[in-house]
Structures are given as structure tokens and as C-alpha cells.
Amino acid sequence: MPIIVNLDIVLAKRKMKSKELAEIIGITTANLSILKSGKAKAIRFSTLEAICEALDCQPADILEYVET
Amino acid sequence: MKTGTALADILFLICSISFYLLIIAFGFALATEAFTDDGKMGNFSPKFNSALGYEMPVEFKIKPKSPMFNNILFTDYKEGIDDKGKKTYATIPQYANSITTEDSLNFKAVVSINNYGMGDNFELTSNVFRGDGHVHIKPKTLFNKVIIVFRTYMNFIILIIIFFFLKNIFKMLRITIEFSQKLYKLIQMLGVIMISKVLLSVIINSILGMWLTDIGIQPLNDGLNYVDITMSSRLDFDFSLFLVGFSLIVLSALLKSGSKMQQENKLTI
Numbered sequence: 001m002p003i004i005v006n007l008d009i010v011l012a013k014r015k016m017k018s019k020e021l022a023e024i025i026g027i028t029t030a031n032l033s034i035l036k037s038g039k040a041k042a043i044r045f046s047t048l049e050a051i052c053e054a055l056d057c058q059p060a061d062i063l064e065y066v067e068t
Numbered sequence: 069m070k071t072g073t074a075l076a077d078i079l080f081l082i083c084s085i086s087f088y089l090l091i092i093a094f095g096f097a098l099a100t101e102a103f104t105d106d107g108k109m110g111n112f113s114p115k116f117n118s119a120l121g122y123e124m125p126v127e128f129k130i131k132p133k134s135p136m137f138n139n140i141l142f143t144d145y146k147e148g149i150d151d152k153g154k155k156t157y158a159t160i161p162q163y164a165n166s167i168t169t170e171d172s173l174n175f176k177a178v179v180s181i182n183n184y185g186m187g188d189n190f191e192l193t194s195n196v197f198r199g200d201g202h203v204h205i206k207p208k209t210l211f212n213k214v215i216i217v218f219r220t221y222m223n224f225i226i227l228i229i230i231f232f233f234l235k236n237i238f239k240m241l242r243i244t245i246e247f248s249q250k251l252y253k254l255i256q257m258l259g260v261i262m263i264s265k266v267l268l269s270v271i272i273n274s275i276l277g278m279w280l281t282d283i284g285i286q287p288l289n290d291g292l293n294y295v296d297i298t299m300s301s302r303l304d305f306d307f308s309l310f311l312v313g314f315s316l317i318v319l320s321a322l323l324k325s326g327s328k329m330q331q332e333n334k335l336t337i
Contacts, residue, residue: 032337040337041332041335043337044336047337
């Protein structure tokens, strides 16, 4: 998929665990896992906003476009 | 977690019971076909088998011959003639002069379709009684036998399959009401099966009808030919089932779209 989710990298930089992030932004760890693995079809702006707020980052830090 | 509705539970129960009853009835019909000479087991017999004959859809027509006049049904009024065709002015009751070839001396071809019960509310305007029904026939040629047995038992099998699909659909819906790929495929297949059943019946009935000429009931005395009762084969096209089948196919396309949207929604974080 052309859109890569670099959530693992940002989580590592912030020294935060997936479970912790899921609790903060209010989604299940299963859904967070779907997002991290690139299986998600779409992401809501509200979710993106919550992730950026929790990790103190920009959307571009999490999402990357790679040409196939 | 069970999120199905009470209606799905009831429909599942009805379809399950119907499915198993149909299987038992089918087994019974096959058993009488294979193991009995008179098509009966004790006091029980199916509606059809080789001994009893097979159902053929027919259309009935009961038509009384036109009366002379002044009959309750026909309002062609002639002065001096009562509603039984007799001259009212004659001291000894006499019939009016005959005007049809069916008339004979002392007998008039007059039949009245009784509508006294309607009273002042309605007026009967039909002069022919029509109705749909079935007669039992036994095929004499091998070709006719193969076709009629195939039609009869294929209809039975298709009916069992329809209830099998309905049972499975409601079984899924009683667990949870949501779109799924399996659900839309079941509904699509059900629609196709319903349409196939109707078309198969029409094709085979039209083939059988080629050899089934009109059946008539006439009195043995030609002079009493005052009413015609005829039966002719009919195609028995079940338009309602045909329409339902098509509707289910269209509905399945909608459910397919819904399933796709639901799947995308599930993967939207």
C-alpha cells in the first residue's frame, strides 16, 4: 500500500507502548495493531488528531507516502 | 453477543420445521412410489405418485347455455314471457317459441345462475364461472412419464432447497443483524432458485399441455346440453414467486454493496 504508517517509530522515540497509546486515544489495541500493520483502509481525522496530540507530533511524522 | 431480533428467531423456527417436514413428506412420497402398488400406506397417501396420478394445472370454465330471455342473468326482456321462458298470458303454461337449436318440445335450454343471496348490494354480471384447479393424470408414454415425474419431484426438491436456504439465512440473522458476504450470496442463490422453479414449471407444463386436450363434462342425452363444463391445461406461471426471486437478486446486489462498506468501515480506525 502506498501509505506507510510509521507509528512504531514515533512510539519508540516517545518511549511509549502501544497499549498505553490505545488507552489514551480511546481505541482498542486490536484496532491500533491494524493501523500499525498497514491493514487499515482509512483513518478518521479524529483518530489522527488524538494520536498527534498524545505523541506530540505532526501527521507527516506518522504517515508517509511511498510510490509503488 | 446475540443481537438478533425476535422475528428472525420465529422465522428460523418456522423455516426449520417446514424444512424437516418437507424432507419427511418427500421421503414418504418416494416410499409410496417405490414400495406400494396402490400408492397408499395404510390410510395415508401423498398427493401424487404413479398409482394415484400426477397433478396437472387446469382452468375450469362452467358456462350455461344462453337462456331465452327474461332470465335473472340475461336482461333481454320480452313482454309476456316470465323468467322461466313461459308465456304469462296462456291459461295452460306454455313455453315461448324456441329460438335456439338446443330447445326442444317441453324442454327449454334455460339455466339461471342463482344470485339471490346478493340482495340489493351487488349485481352479478358474469355468465361464465372460471377457476383454476388441478386434475390428476397418469402418463401413458415413457416420454410423458419422465417429464411429469421430473417436474413433480424437481418441484418438491426445489421447495426443500428454498427452505434450506431460508433456514440458513435466518440462522445467520438471529445471531446478528449485519451485512456479510455469505448472507448476500445466500440471498442471491435463493432468488435464482425461485426464478428457476417458476420457469421450469412453465416449460414442462407447456410441453405436457400439448398432449392434454380439453376435458369436457356433458350430459349423456344430447337434448340436455344446457351447460358446458370444460377444463383446459394452464401454464401455472407463479408471477408472485417470479417477482420475489428477481427482487431477491436485486436485494443481494444491495447487500453486497453494504457488506463491502461494512468491511471498509471495520478497517477504518
